[in-house]
Amino acid sequence: MTEITSLSLFELIKNIKEKKISSNEVTKSFVYRSEKSKKLNTYVTENFENCLKLSKEFDNKPNFDLKLPGIPIAVKDLFCTNEVRTTAGSNILNNFVPSYESTVTQNIWNEGGILLGKLNCDEFAMGSSNETSFFGNVQNPIAKDLVPGGSSGGSSSALAANLTPVTIGTDTGGSIRQPASFTGTVGLKPTYGSCSRYGIVAFASSLDQAGPMSKDVKDSSILLEVISSFDKKDSTSIDFKRNNYSSELTRNIKGIKIGIPKEYRVDGMPGEIENLWKKGIEYAKDCGAEIIDISLPHTSYALPTYYIVAPAEASSNLARYDGVKYGLRSPGESLIDMYEKTRSEGFGEEVKRRILIGTYVLSSGYYDAYYLKAQKVRQLIKKDFDDAYNKVDAILTPSTPSSAFKIGEKSNDPVSMYLNDIFTVPVNLSGLPGISIPAGRDKNNYPLGLQIIGKPFDEQTVLNIAYSMEEKINYKNNITDWWME
Amino acid sequence: MVLCDNIFYHMTIDLKTVKHISKLARISLEEKKAEKLADDMNSIFEFIEKLNELKTENVEPLTSIAETTLRFRDDKITSDNIREKILKNSPEKNDDFFVVPKVVE
Numbered sequence: 001m002t003e004i005t006s007l008s009l010f011e012l013i014k015n016i017k018e019k020k021i022s023s024n025e026v027t028k029s030f031v032y033r034s035e036k037s038k039k040l041n042t043y044v045t046e047n048f049e050n051c052l053k054l055s056k057e058f059d060n061k062p063n064f065d066l067k068l069p070g071i072p073i074a075v076k077d078l079f080c081t082n083e084v085r086t087t088a089g090s091n092i093l094n095n096f097v098p099s100y101e102s103t104v105t106q107n108i109w110n111e112g113g114i115l116l117g118k119l120n121c122d123e124f125a126m127g128s129s130n131e132t133s134f135f136g137n138v139q140n141p142i143a144k145d146l147v148p149g150g151s152s153g154g155s156s157s158a159l160a161a162n163l164t165p166v167t168i169g170t171d172t173g174g175s176i177r178q179p180a181s182f183t184g185t186v187g188l189k190p191t192y193g194s195c196s197r198y199g200i201v202a203f204a205s206s207l208d209q210a211g212p213m214s215k216d217v218k219d220s221s222i223l224l225e226v227i228s229s230f231d232k233k234d235s236t237s238i239d240f241k242r243n244n245y246s247s248e249l250t251r252n253i254k255g256i257k258i259g260i261p262k263e264y265r266v267d268g269m270p271g272e273i274e275n276l277w278k279k280g281i282e283y284a285k286d287c288g289a290e291i292i293d294i295s296l297p298h299t300s301y302a303l304p305t306y307y308i309v310a311p312a313e314a315s316s317n318l319a320r321y322d323g324v325k326y327g328l329r330s331p332g333e334s335l336i337d338m339y340e341k342t343r344s345e346g347f348g349e350e351v352k353r354r355i356l357i358g359t360y361v362l363s364s365g366y367y368d369a370y371y372l373k374a375q376k377v378r379q380l381i382k383k384d385f386d387d388a389y390n391k392v393d394a395i396l397t398p399s400t401p402s403s404a405f406k407i408g409e410k411s412n413d414p415v416s417m418y419l420n421d422i423f424t425v426p427v428n429l430s431g432l433p434g435i436s437i438p439a440g441r442d443k444n445n446y447p448l449g450l451q452i453i454g455k456p457f458d459e460q461t462v463l464n465i466a467y468s469m470e471e472k473i474n475y476k477n478n479i480t481d482w483w484m485e
Numbered sequence: 486m487v488l489c490d491n492i493f494y495h496m497t498i499d500l501k502t503v504k505h506i507s508k509l510a511r512i513s514l515e516e517k518k519a520e521k522l523a524d525d526m527n528s529i530f531e532f533i534e535k536l537n538e539l540k541t542e543n544v545e546p547l548t549s550i551a552e553t554t555l556r557f558r559d560d561k562i563t564s565d566n567i568r569e570k571i572l573k574n575s576p577e578k579n580d581d582f583f584v585v586p587k588v589v590e
Binding site for chain 1: 549
């Protein structure tokens with residue numbers, strides 16, 4: 001039998017249900033591999049012992065009707081987990097132990113999943129390379145000293161290195177899809193309102209959305225089915241009829257209309273990305289899709305809009321970290337002095353930068369010029385998609401303008417770092433579902449991804465197109481275990 | 486200064502502005518870091534000013550991406566006594582309260 005850790009989630013579930021392997025055997029395999037993979041720096045907090053204990057309990061009293069029967073799963077350290085430290089990659093939450101559980105993770109445990117550990121991420125999910133984490137850089141298993149993408153970099157790395165069968169991330173401007181693209185894995189950002197934000201450390205509330213990350217499309221459909229739910233505890237959660245994403249998954253996409261937006265052909269885009277996109281179009285045609293040229297005229301305004309909206313919301317959300325109720329406190333002579341020192345020591349550089357941008361654009365006299373302007377442009381960006389969806393069912397683009405870069409390569413230039421998200425940000429601004437699937441390699445043999453964007457609440461079509469194209473692309477990561485001890 | 490629809494052209498964020506904003510955001514900054522932040526912010530705002538190209542006088546701002554009306558709920562207590570849980574993570578506390586540096590002289 002193939003090594004347990006390289007099996008897909010679907011295969012693991014099948015083997016457990018057929019009693020060919022036990023939950024404890026599966027858990028032992030992932031714990032063992034994770035223990036040997038410390039060099040990747042994927043885990044912030046390990047939950048190995050407890051996970052092994054719970055897997056035994058599952059085996060003693062198994063319930064094979066559950067959707068994730070006894071499956072160990074590591075999650076991004078942005079999800080609050082009851083009695084397990086939750087840091088959001090920040091010094092200010094270094095010792096924070098929540099007394100409640102996020103809805104998304106609770107949904108996973110309710111279906112038989114077991115917490116394996118908490119995975120590294122950019123501080124408060126602000127970053128595209130995992131380099132802003134207080135807990136250090138994460139290595140991409142694809143090659144040494146390569147970033148795994150961000151902000152869900154610990155998640156993408158752990159997944160590609162087979163340290164967890166699947167994982168969940170959060171995506172505010174591309175934080176699931178870009179790291180998936182950088183590690184040759186699949187990452188899905190659902191429609192805004194699909195997965196509850198309750199218990200997720202907030203970054204930009206009108207953009208944040210949790211989603212599955214997996215080795216193949218089918219696994220993402222299984223996990224989405226578990227985590228997507230209406231939740232009264234999230235005021236923007238939407239009560240709509242959710243599909244049985246995994247059982248309704250089909251490769252029959254004959255006649256489906258896929259749009260190709262000309263504005264995504266950006267200046268300076270490497271030829272490799274252009275070629276990947278062309279190949280993707282051919283694959284989609286082979287699957288029976290009809291290709292239609294479309295226009296999303298306000299695409300180039302998406303990033304500037306995002307860099308007003310996201311920092312503005314972040315500066316409000318992060319005002320709660322004041323050293324009083326939880327988290328780090330640095331001593332000060334007065335209350336104000338204590339606040340200022342706590343926040344100065346507790347937050348890293350990128351987080352401070354974004355809080356200051358957000359404070360500036362929301363400050364008296366500047367609100368209309370920046371924030372209101374951005375909200376208006378956001379309307380135009382969303383309208384572009386509404387118009388396009390009168391003609392097509394989905395949209396195909398590259399996931400990122402480049403493959404993974406080296407650690408340190410872009411960390412001194414915030415704007416060049418922000419450009420990573422050029423193809424993913426419009427999807428968040430418009431609240432749409434989008435998936436990144438591995439689709440090829442660049443000249444260094446680093447993975448490249450294609451993105452499929454869908455209509456609101458139409459994750460099923462997005463998954464079906466991805467599932468169908470995945471078969472034609474037939475991409476396989478070749479991981480050499482170079483980091484293993 | 487123009488305050489209507491368009492962003493200020495060539496607004497330079499100087500050291501004084503950065504210090505003022507950091508005061509508003511309650512983050513103390515060393516002089517050197519403040520200078521670096523001013524540089525970073527200027528390059529970011531230069532990038533943001535692209536929005537000036539668009540006329541948006543007649544565009545409604547997008548205030549909520551989820552087209553939903555806020556739900557009402559019954560005004561009922563749903564959590565048990567969670568005082569201990571809430572106080573557990575506090576950096577400084579006594580039996581019933583969060584403790585902070587003296588506020589009133």
